Amino acid sequence: MHEDLPFSPAAERNRQPILEQLLQRLPPQGHLLEVASGTGQHAQHMAPALPGWTWQPTEHDGQALPAIAARTAGLPAVRPPLRLDVTATEWPGPPQPAWTACFDAVYCANLLHIAPWPVCAGLMRGSARVLRPTGLLLTYGPYLERGVDTSPGNRAFDQSLRERDPAWGLRWLHEVQAQADAAGLVLAQRIAMPANNLLLVWQHRAAAT
Numbered sequence: 343m344h345e346d347l348p349f350s351p352a353a354e355r356n357r358q359p360i361l362e363q364l365l366q367r368l369p370p371q372g373h374l375l376e377v378a379s380g381t382g383q384h385a386q387h388m389a390p391a392l393p394g395w396t397w398q399p400t401e402h403d404g405q406a407l408p409a410i411a412a413r414t415a416g417l418p419a420v421r422p423p424l425r426l427d428v429t430a431t432e433w434p435g436p437p438q439p440a441w442t443a444c445f446d447a448v449y450c451a452n453l454l455h456i457a458p459w460p461v462c463a464g465l466m467r468g469s470a471r472v473l474r475p476t477g478l479l480l481t482y483g484p485y486l487e488r489g490v491d492t493s494p495g496n497r498a499f500d501q502s503l504r505e506r507d508p509a510w511g512l513r514w515l516h517e518v519q520a521q522a523d524a525a526g527l528v529l530a531q532r533i534a535m536p537a538n539n540l541l542l543v544w545q546h547r548a549a550a551t
């Protein structure tokens with residue numbers, strides 16, 4: 343049915359392990375904002391498994407929006423996808439009204455290493471703005487960690503990313519944490535995922551104390 347749409351084999355592999363974590367960690371209902379929805383495969387797979395949740399897909403690449411809409415058509419909880427650049431000062435940006443403290447979760451997979459470093463500050467600042475006081479930011483992907491041996495697979499992936507674009511590359515977790523800290527978010531949970539990826543759960547500092 344969706345054979346003609348852009349397809350990510352990685353999203354197909356990681357969608358179920360990530361969903362299993364979301365099911366354990368999200369409350370029974372709420373509003374979720376997905377940042378960098380890509381092909382829309384995560385929205386298509388996960389939204390129907392989270393029946394108490396609405397799911398707002400977004401993408402920086404406006405040309406990706408029709409495919410996300412096509413993939414999620416007929417899923418009542420999934421809102422029409424919107425264009426969103428995380429470095430914008432307001433989300434989602436004109437002409438849409440700005441979101442403030444209206445989401446219970448922000449979910450973002452595989453963005454920080456496939457985008458320039460300032461995208462990290464944008465993601466943290468914007469998430470802090472749009473999350474309710476008890477909301478969670480969930481980021482998924484490979485990271486570099488001090489004191490943890492980087493797997494050969496992640497080392498090779500980092501090198502291939504930098505060859506494709508010198509502004510890309512795996513991010514150091516402590517540097518991501520510094521950006522989160524500046525935005526008022528703290529790391530609440532670090533969950534090891536298949537293939538040397540991490541699911542990180544961030545929350546407002548005030549909610550963590």
Ligand SMILES: C[S@@+](CC[C@H](N)C(=O)[O-])C[C@H]1O[C@@H](n2cnc3c(N)ncnc32)[C@H](O)[C@@H]1O
Nearest residue numbers: 353378379380402403426427428451452456457
């Ligand atoms: C590797 S894809 C990940 C897609 C999807 N989340 C997944 O895991 O399959 C990275 C995505 O980040 C998006 N992106 C890049 N820069 C961005 C920005 N400044 N704001 C929001 N999204 C951005 C790209 O358009 C692309 O769709």
